[in-house]
Amino acid sequence: MTILNRRTFIQLTGAGTAAGIIGAPMVARAAGPKVVVIGGGPGGATAAKYLRRLDPSIEVTLIEPNKEYFTCFMSNEVLAGDRTMDGIKVTYDGLKKHGITVVHDLVTGVDAAGKKVTTKGGQTFAYDRCIMAPGIDFNFEALPGFSAEAAETMPHAWKAGPQTALLRKQLEAMPDGGVFVMVAPPNPFRCPPGPYERASLVAHYFKQHKPKSKIIILDPKDSFSKQKLFEQAWTKLYGFGTDKSMIEWVPGAKGGKPGRIDVAGMAVETDFDTIKGAVVNVIPPQKAGKIAFDAGIVEGSWATVNKGTFESLKAPGIHVLGDASDAATMPKSGYSANSQAKVCAAAVAALLKGKEPPAPAYVNTCYSIAGKDHCFSVAGVYTYDKEKNAIAEVAGSGGLSRLDASDEDRKREVSYAHSWYRNVVADSWS
Template identity: 50%
Template sequence: MSGLTRRKFLGAAAAVAAASSCVTVSPFAIGGARKKVVVVGGGIGGATAARYLRMMDASIQVTLIEANKDYYTCFMSNEVLVGERTMDSIRFGYGGLREQGVGIVHDRVVGIDTDRRMVRTRGGQRFSYDRCILSPGVDFRWDSIDGYDAGVAQKIPHAWKAGEQTLILRRQLKAMPDGGTVLIVPPPNPYRCPPAPYERASQIAHYLKTRKPRSKILILDPKDSFSMHDLFTDAWKRHYGYGTDNSLISWISGAEGGRVEALDVKAMQVQALVEDFTADVINIIPAQKAGSIAFDTGLTNDKGWCPVDGGSFESLLHENIHVIGDACVAEPLPKSGYVANSDAKVCAAAIVAAFNHGKAPQPSWINSCYSIVAPGDVFSAVMVYGYKDGKIVKAKGAGGLTPRAFDADMRAREEQYAYSWFRNITADVFGLPAGI
């Protein structure tokens, strides 16, 4: 990392995390009258918010409404695609939250009455709230590529919401003959987890190199650059011959004609700006927007995202509703699982302070993101954010990237850090024992 050793940075990051979230657990755990918070969406943001509300103030009645009984993490799901990890290893339930007093309801929210403060579910249940937290995740702009929609995604998967989509793409990669072509279409900005399409390409490349070495990957990108571009392309040169006539990976930028406009499912062909491309496996990751319940509730702006107050994540369009995670507008925070986890803690602290007529702690956030490009070759990006003059800002002198110069020992340590990060964040989110 530029400017900081990893040990110094992790120490500083831990101190910031404690100041922003953990220290609030004790002062606000004061009991008193019941207060109701309904959390809609049980992903990383929603589950974290539900858990931390109960930790900070056990008198709050917290109800988490989530349609699915299990949650599959998007992070580490690329390893499932290539057989390096099982689906069960990224599957998490809500038993740990129940044990901490969170009411868990498996149903789908179909409406939120912001005047009456009432949440309705498909099963006919109604839940009143004093505060509501939405963590709706992302939905797709299906009209961004002609010929691609939710139905077509059963054959041309996006695999951008882990679960059955992950398995569809996994089966297609296994079935593809040696010598086949995998075509990956990343989305335009902004979208969930900026480095992930390129980590996916890297891991699929390793899979093909070791099992189907005559195969190729083609990335057709609407963008002219991408997150950690230099680190990825250096790794592709090192492992996959990138930039040579025999490269396993080819990347075509938007300026070079990489923007895909249409899909012909029957022909397994995409139409880009300059020419058409045919492949054996096509992975289209569509343009994104906030989850549908945010639109239905009137929480989105004209760009399809939810504007919020950065200090509390309360909606700027409806009071007493907070929106956290990928769906909200909180620049310069990226849309990532770790940011959703940080958002949730800041939001929970603000709600607890409001309930107890106190002052919310000064918010801060951490984002940490690991990209696995090959066994033993992993790099990361880390950043700390603060809050100043009503705006979220990057903390000066904090964060950085793994050095671009390759160091085998450092990259191997980064791999261990990545797996430790996964164990720790999932334990924190779902209330699991440390190390699970």
């Protein structure tokens, strides 16, 4: 693939995802329709914010149980010791300044027919349209021996926050010479390059503080996102491919598929072996967040939607975006959720006025930091095929960082990654 020209990418993303939103006039109007947004991650927060920016007459209520949100993106830097937990923490104060009512409670029911949302705290919220961005949940039952309780011993850390802090503490306490075992999830899952960035940054930490330690990735898949770029980085930084490699990747075809998880023995059984670790990071198979199942809008593991508006195919008036939806082609990433939220906000604002939603366009970009001064990325621009209800990547619109990039290019991409993080956080929550 070719590198996306960054100026072109900015032009395309500006023209695509925020067309008619960022430049919308903020005209004061009488009280208007009600929209309830469930979930305060990058999808829900962005949708709430852009609805208000597009039409301040819309009464937007965002319901999120946590008063602070920890971003999954950049959480691997916390594991490496290069970022603090406060460095991935955001609050909802910025959204309140846009006139959004933020309610910290847990949604327990969505009545599509009655158009109301109920919460654990006993509150009821009526809506004209509802946007759900519940993120992921885990198929613990797919891994014999593993459970939500077991994750307190073998953390997944795939929802950032306490699990991230727990895994970091375990890495700090691990003796030099110990083995860090990671169980990677099958497709599809949140942040496709994430497990391999995690392995890279844990190796980065080990290289500095526990140089005798080793990482074993047990993977049910036989390939993974940005594989050539990761393997190139591992070869350069961590001796990959040699008998002194700090990272060993075991694909499914060679015994990487996990079987039973032995929590008490801190081990993972495979078809060929039993792998013990001083620290074991089990990332389970994934599915849509629980409230999407409770609302009856899931088929299989994900909510089925009209990919032009993200309106549920099973419950009109409810829109589902981000990781929980079946928006195939686009990876399940924070930036995908941010982009989809803008498309969804524009569609909801139009539908509330009885108008046709604008033609959607979507973007995604993802940076992976593999070690000191070493980063690479993937980017893409997407359009909607209404006839097929499909999101398709625009030919030639994006691509991967080059394998033959210079050291300076790799270092520069680290600064791009950190700048991207600051921008997407500001865009979603400020």
